[in-house]
Amino acid sequence: MNDSDLNRLLKVASQARSVAVLTGAGMSRESGIPTFRGADGLWKDFRPEELASPEAFQKDPALVWEWYEWRRQIVLKAEPHEGHRVVAAMEQRFPEFLLITQNVDGLHPRAGNEKLIEIHGSINRARCTKCGSRFDLGNRMLSDLPLKCDCGALARPDVVWFGESYDSQLLSASLDFLASADMVWVIGSSGMVSVPVYLAAQAREAGAFLVDLNPEEAEFSRYCDLKIRSTAGAALPSFWNALTGGRTE
Ligand code: NAD
Numbered sequence: 001m002n003d004s005d006l007n008r009l010l011k012v013a014s015q016a017r018s019v020a021v022l023t024g025a026g027m028s029r030e031s032g033i034p035t036f037r038g039a040d041g042l043w044k045d046f047r048p049e050e051l052a053s054p055e056a057f058q059k060d061p062a063l064v065w066e067w068y069e070w071r072r073q074i075v076l077k078a079e080p081h082e083g084h085r086v087v088a089a090m091e092q093r094f095p096e097f098l099l100i101t102q103n104v105d106g107l108h109p110r111a112g113n114e115k116l117i118e119i120h121g122s123i124n125r126a127r128c129t130k131c132g133s134r135f136d137l138g139n140r141m142l143s144d145l146p147l148k149c150d151c152g153a154l155a156r157p158d159v160v161w162f163g164e165s166y167d168s169q170l171l172s173a174s175l176d177f178l179a180s181a182d183m184v185w186v187i188g189s190s191g192m193v194s195v196p197v198y199l200a201a202q203a204r205e206a207g208a209f210l211v212d213l214n215p216e217e218a219e220f221s222r223y224c225d226l227k228i229r230s231t232a233g234a235a236l237p238s239f240w241n242a243l244t245g246g247r248t249e
Pocket residue numbers: 023024025026027028029030033034035036037038041102103104105106120187188189190191192193213214215216218230231232233
């Protein structure tokens with residue numbers, strides 16, 4: 001980031017009251033969790049679209065569960081990086097704050113964020129396909145797959161699959177917050193999933209200052225006021241040091 005961009009960023013951040021952060025898979029890349037569409041985006045030889053769908057689950061629930069369980073074990077071993085810690089520190093600093101994450105890995109809450117919407121659900125939770133009960137999966141490796149609910153019906157990972165609708169309450173809570181946000185960061189999202197693009201566009205329309213943090217140009221970059229072509233793990237700590245003089249608050 002050049003000096004003039006950094007100064008603009010610091011000016012907006014030091015005056016902002018209400019800040020939102022939208023994160024996609026790129027946010028977790030430096031914690032060792034592959035994105036879906038990068039060079040390392042093939043997960044165990046499957047294209048995500050082939051397994052993360054209601055059709056795939058209907059066809060072969062055990063295979064879908066095994067794939068999720070394999071991903072969950074990677075996620076459980078991963079740790080939040082310095083960029084995650086900055087997003088958690090932002091929550092403490094700004095009077096109004098909301099994190100909307102597409103990530104299902106739980107690294108943001110583990111870094112300390114509490115004001116967050118996991119808009120694609122959580123890989124660490126299951127939901128019954130019949131009674132709708134939700135339950136945490138804990139830390140142990142699951143062996144008896146596909147998982148069943150106590151009511152006897154099949155359970156599924158509690159995530160939003162390709163082709164499924166978003167939870168309307170979570171979506172409207174996100175939009176409500178973005179309608180009055182002063183500053184919105186969009187970090188590590190390719191924009192191939194259209195909802196983040198929509199959320200970013202709505203925030204821009206409502207007058208927020210939009211920051212695009214991604215090593216590559218993304219779909220919604222055109223809506224953004226400032227583009228940081230760097231990684232989450234590098235750019236967030238430098239921004240935070242410049243804003244706070246190194247304090248994590
Ligand atoms: P994506 O895989 O389509 O795109 C990732 C984006 O991150 C790309 O634009 C890439 O340029 C950028 N990126 C790569 N490394 C980065 C870094 N170090 N710092 C910042 N940006 C970086 O991801 P997506 O748009 O989020 O869509 C895929 C969906 O799949 C997600 O919404 C999510 O639900 C799911 N997913 C989740 C995880 C996870 O929970 N960690 C991982 C993969 C996919």
